[in-house]
Amino acid sequence: MTNWKKLTALTAASLLAVSAMGCQSKKDTGSEDIDIADVVEDTADTAEAETQAEVVSDLEASITWWTYPVFVQDEDQADGTYEQTLIRKFNEKYPNIKVELKLLDYTDGPGMIDEQIKAEGGELPNVLLDEPGRISTYAKADMLSDISDLFTDEVKNDMISENLLSACKNGDAYVMYPLSGSNYVMAFNREMLEGSGAIDLMNREGACTWTTDAFEQVLEKLNASGFGSGMLYCSGIAGDYATRSFITNLYDGSLMNDEKTAYTMNSDANQKAFTKIKEWVDKGWMLNGADSTGADAVEEFVAGNQSYCLLWSLPQAINNAAALQENGVDVVVMPYPSEDGSPSLEYMLNGFCVFKTEDEAKEQASRYLIDFLCNDEAVAKENVVRSGAFPVRASMGDVYDGNEEAQLFEALMPYSGTYYQSVNGFEKMRVYWYQMESEILDGQYSVKEAANSFNEYATKTLTEKEED
Incomplete structure (x- = not known):
């Protein structure tokens, strides 16, 4: 699972053209090469044209967001550049919430979090972008907040497979909010x-x-x-x-x-x-x-x-x-x-969790950030594309603009099965x-x-x- 995410962060839509993955019947696939920069630019331009930023909440809080390199960066951009762009867009709607970004790598990141959990007074993130296996481990240790309030009936009914919901739960509580996934x-x-x-x-x-x-x-x-x-x-x-x-x-x-x-x-x-x-x-x-x-x-x-x-x-x-x-x-x-x-089918899944804190403002601010990253029209589709995976929400539609190879994986998402890795x-x-x-x-x-x-x-x- 670890290498999975590291690799998908290296490239996304571009691989769909070079690997001839589609299930079309033509001997020559005939699909045009698709560059992630073009997909991202089109997605972002459309969203920007449709959505005007306006202040949603004046809540004041400072939170930390830790993330593995899930999102692909633009060419020649340093790691974290895109995430900082997301934070700036978030602040257009939540101007009084300060978000401090910390980048993790797949080699040392899990151990770093484990050390903080074991250390007395250890520093843990408010929001973490990770996968269900590790997130489940933190939930079992009673480190995570119950974010079931984010799973409205609209969200649950829009999920492309009911089994994806079970991957986000610890017991009866939802502890991970999904962004994107892909089947094996x-x-x-x-x-x-x-x-x-x-x-x-x-x-x-x-x-x-x-x-x-x-x-x-x-x-x-x-x-x-x-x-x-x-x-x-x-x-x-x-x-x-x-x-x-x-x-x-x-x-x-x-x-x-x-x-x-x-x-x-x-x-x-x-x-x-x-x-x-x-x-x-x-x-x-x-x-x-x-x-x-x-x-x-x-x-x-x-x-x-x-x-x-x-x-x-x-x-x-x-x-x-x-x-x-x-x-x-x-x-x-x-x-x-x-x-x-x-x-x-078994699958990988990208999603967000919230580490517990007694600060109610931080808890609420963390939920605002997750909701923005996964659901806001200005960024949500682009985030899925940059994760190198596919939507978990049916309403999001075809984020790869008709690319035939991508459509196979999108069509397979409803066949996502039970998630066992958290047992x-x-x-x-x-x-x-x-x-x-x-x-x-x-x-x-x-x-x-x-x-x-x-x-x-x-x-x-x-x-x-x-x-x-």
Whole structure:
């Protein structure tokens, strides 16, 4: 998750043109290159023309806003330049609220906040822009304010997926206000799809959702044409979200029960998925990646050695754009297949939280800032674009001005599934996850034995005391 945000801050809309991510049926995508500066300028000009600044509140307060490098800066601008522009625009409507900005990096930022939490009288931000996993940790430590008052019926009804709301909660209280998000997906080699005729079996419209049966037929065609298979990697925990999303979607299973009180990988649906995967591996339609990492899978795909990759996202496209071009790999992005053709996808999310303070003016000022950054017509759309992600609010519409590649990711946002990363013991569970996969792929245990063992140990992590 950390690298995800760091990478998306490097570039946003520009990657959509170079990575050929769209699901359109044309062999030549035909979409024009789109530059983030143009998108941002158009968005800002439109908003400025429509919105005249006027004072909303004369509340007096001084607050601090800490942020990771989520927003992309204009060319040659120093980090934080855009955020300072936002503060100036905020002050046009809230002239008596002083906002002090502090920039964090993904390497030292989390540790810096943890140190302040543990230190007596430590200095914490009033407002933090981060992701749900870390924000949930602060909420569990009773460090965050309940900001449920920001979630009006209008806001909740406008959310593009109800599951996004659950990612913002700690218990019954909302502790994070979402700005933007993006789903994790899989990738195929276009030349191999077209060379095998497999592309004709794939849905090329809208969100490009498809069924497990169609996916299996694609694997068969790719294999029959001699193209290298992709792998189910399970060495090391990096990229595990992709394999969870892939496996649980195959027959409409789920990682946990609805109450998040137990893992459910031994359900009939999930056992059916593992059995089918083992069948594909035995046929050579999928490679046994028990000794391979997610990075290995991406490297093999980018090199043009494998026809598909289970681990893909916007950052993968950014990080590998030059290598993809050099190797002549044109990427076709697809959501994970599901039995009913309606997947439940894992995702990243950007959002704001408020650290508790006894100063009511600071609490209110913090809410004003969050509401402005996420909802004000003058800045909200531009903030989504600069985050390199996509709107979580249906009313925001198409912020990338009709770019076909972007429209796939926008169309997928309603398929955002349950957010599990905030449950107790999640990090420990990830180790058990890969052990289960390896045991099944290597034939050490039957699907039922491995899934039962995972459920037993993973469910225990939900009630075990978390280590400091």
